[in-house]
Every structure is written in C-alpha cells, then in structure tokens.
Amino acid sequence: MEIVKAKGPNELLTWEDMQKMRYSWAAANEAMRLAPPMQGNFRKALSDFTYAGFHIPKGGMNLHIAYKYVFESLHLYWSVNSTHMNPDYFLEPEKFDPSRFQGNGPTPYAFIPFGGGPRMCPGKEYARFEILVFLHNVVKKFKWETVFPNEMMKVDPLPTPAEGLPILLHPH
Numbered sequence: 252m253e254i255v256k257a258k259g260p261n262e263l264l265t266w267e268d269m270q271k272m273r274y275s276w277a278a279a280n281e282a283m284r285l286a287p288p289m290q291g292n293f294r295k296a297l298s299d300f301t302y303a304g305f306h307i308p309k310g311g312m313n314l315h316i317a318y319k320y321v322f323e324s325l326h327l328y329w330s331v332n333s334t335h336m337n338p339d340y341f342l343e344p345e346k347f348d349p350s351r352f353q354g355n356g357p358t359p360y361a362f363i364p365f366g367g368g369p370r371m372c373p374g375k376e377y378a379r380f381e382i383l384v385f386l387h388n389v390v391k392k393f394k395w396e397t398v399f400p401n402e403m404m405k406v407d408p409l410p411t412p413a414e415g416l417p418i419l420l421h422p423h
C-alpha cells in the first residue's frame with residue numbers, strides 16, 4: 252500500500268517498485284514453502300555415492316521411463332516438500348511465517364521451490380514479477396474473503412485448492 256500511495260492513479264509499477272516489495276515476496280516465498288508448485292525433479296548420479304545410509308548408484312535416466320527407474324532401481328528424485336518441511340531448517344514447519352525470509356533467510360538449498368544448481372528454473376525472476384504484480388493489484392483493488400476458510404489442497408501432482416478457491420471480492 253505504501254507503493255500505491257506514492258504513485259499517481261494510473262501509474263504502472265516500475266523495476267524499482269518491485270525491489271521494494273520485500274515483505275510481499277517473503278509472504279509469497281512462505282506460501283511456496285508450504286505448498287510448492289513443483290514437488291521435485293529427477294537427477295542423474297554421475298558417480299556412485301552414499302547419502303544418509305542409502306547407496307545411490309551411478310546411472311542415466313530417460314524421463315519417459317523415469318518411473319520404471321525410480322521404482323526398480325532407485326535413481327534420484329529430489330523432493331521439494333520434504334526439504335521444506337524439515338524442522339532442522341524450518342522451525343515449526345507447519346506454521347505460516349513470512350519472517351523466515353527476512354534477514355539472512357533460510358540456509359542455502361533448504362528453500363528450493365525453483366530447484367537449485369545449474370538446472371535451476373530459468374523462469375524464477377519472471378515468476379517473481381508475475382506473482383508480485385498480481386499480488387499488488389489484488390491488494391490495491393480488493394479486500395477478499397475465502398468461501399471455505401479451511402479449504403484443503405490436493406496434489407495431483409500440482410497443488411490445487413480442493414474446491415477451486417472461491418473467494419468473495421469487495422472493491423476498496
């Protein structure tokens with residue numbers, strides 16, 4: 252709202268405005284921590300290694316037969332959800348708390364909705380802008396109420412509100 256107040260009636264958001272939306276981005280990050288849009292991805296082990304007592308064999312992976320490999324010979328699938336819910340990295344992981352993303356933020360590679368390393372999502376910054384512009388305009392124009400306050404999420408495999416997230420919009 253501070254950004255809105257500093258602008259003329261039809262003035263558009265600028266790059267500088269987006270950099271100021273730190274709390275909004277912290278809240279969006281916290282939403283993506285609790286309900287990550289992507290559940291994980293496959294990786295190919297370049298060499299044999301052992302992690303947490305599991306032997307991971309070196310091996311290739313063809314995405315079309317990924318499930319066959321995952322279930323038959325246990326190649327690699329890294330999971331966003333289990334990392335985001337690990338209490339070693341996020342105290343009280345079930346709790347919605349955007350302040351986790353203020354200050355230094357989470358430990359590197361603990362918050363991974365966009366993946367990590369050389370294959371990290373190249374759309375990350377675009378997604379950030381899209382989310383912030385959407386959020387900004389909704390907050391600026393409306394107050395809203397959810398029709399089902401305790402609506403559950405289903406994952407199939409993308410997280411989707413079970414009832415389609417109906418809301419009541421009240422223009423300011």
Ligand code: HEM
Nearest residue numbers: 288289292364365366367368370371372373374375377378
């Ligand atoms: C909230 C929105 C988004 C989320 C949560 C998301 C998440 C992800 C994740 C987890 C990966 C796998 C990264 C890895 O394996 O390390 C990925 C890959 C990718 N994403 Fe996104 N993404 C989002 C939006 C976008 C957008 C807007 C675009 C394009 C404009 C995009 C394009 C891609 C592409 C091309 C890859 C494959 C990269 C590669 O394999 O080298 N994504 N994304």
